Amino acid sequence: MALRGVSVALACRTFEVSETCYRYSARLNDENGQIADLLIGLTRAKKTWGFGLCFLYLRNVRGHHWNHKRVYRIYRELELNLRIKPRKRLKRDKPDALTVPDAPNMVWSMDFMADRLEDGRQFRLLNVLDDFNREGLGIEVDFSLPAERVIRSLNQIIEWRGKPFAIRVDNGPEYVSGKLMEWAANQGIALSHIQPGKPQQNAYVERYNRTVRNEWLDQYIIE
Numbered sequence: 569m570a571l572r573g574v575s576v577a578l579a580c581r582t583f584e585v586s587e588t589c590y591r592y593s594a595r596l597n598d599e600n601g602q603i604a605d606l607l608i609g610l611t612r613a614k615k616t617w618g619f620g621l622c623f624l625y626l627r628n629v630r631g632h633h634w635n636h637k638r639v640y641r642i643y644r645e646l647e648l649n650l651r652i653k654p655r656k657r658l659k660r661d662k663p664d665a666l667t668v669p670d671a672p673n674m675v676w677s678m679d680f681m682a683d684r685l686e687d688g689r690q691f692r693l694l695n696v697l698d699d700f701n702r703e704g705l706g707i708e709v710d711f712s713l714p715a716e717r718v719i720r721s722l723n724q725i726i727e728w729r730g731k732p733f734a735i736r737v738d739n740g741p742e743y744v745s746g747k748l749m750e751w752a753a754n755q756g757i758a759l760s761h762i763q764p765g766k767p768q769q770n771a772y773v774e775r776y777n778r779t780v781r782n783e784w785l786d787q788y789i790i791e
Contacts, residue, residue, distance in 0.1 A: 603634060603642050611648050619643050666771055669700040675760070676705065676732040677773035678722075680713065680740060683785050691790075694721060695780060697773045698729075699736070704776060705729060715745040722751075734758040736770055 603626075610622050617625075623639055626632045643649060669675045681693040694708040694717075708721040722735075735752070737743040739761055752759045762769035 599634070600638075600642060603632075603639055604646060606630070606632075607639070607643055607646060607648060619649065666769055672698055672700045672703075673730050673732045675699045675734045675736055677736040677770055677776075678718075679738065679770060679773045679777060680742070681777050681780065681785075683781075683790070686789050686791050693780065694718060695773055695776055696721070696725060697776050698732075699772045702772060702776065707780070713742065715742045715747040718742055718748060719751045726755075731755060731757060734760050736760045736762065736773075738762050738767070738770055739764055 606626060607622060610625060611617065614621070619640055622643070623636060626634065626639065667675070675698075676696055677699055678694060678696045681695065682690055683693070684690050689711070691709060691711050692713045694706075694713050696705040696707075697703065698705055706721055706725045708717060710717065735757060737759060742748065743759070743761065749759060767774055
């Protein structure tokens, strides 16, 4: 029309097109271009935003009241929905199931805890448990509990309780030390180390630790 010098009104009458519809379509095209520009700018600035956040920003922050379906159609046409790749989920090894002993002294569990005195000094506790009936066999307390102290505590329990077939432990330095492993081999006791990062495999003594914490340590101020 501009090249031939024809007005919009004359062109619409000639082709029997509603002038109102023509101007409305032109306005829609202009708005679609504006929506596209805004969406492209938003997704470049906010790389983690999906369509929902973009639409809410345009409506609530910028004050544009465009139809949701219209904005989403343009969003899809620009293929902005394909720019965020789905996360790859890491396949994690399923932890071994926690066995349930069918007699006393089949499996013991032991674990360390820590707390502080009133003056701020830290002390440690070694808890030993029979997995069969969840009986607490001993609690050793001191500022330091190296492998030698662990061995001494176990020997004292064995004197009145008898030997276990196995002792379940985590991978702490005291439990992987050569001294403890040598002692266990000499006693004919198997040391069963849980999988790294799987504390639920030592759930019996972990539950006992919580009881010690809630019913004793948290109930008193220890000097």
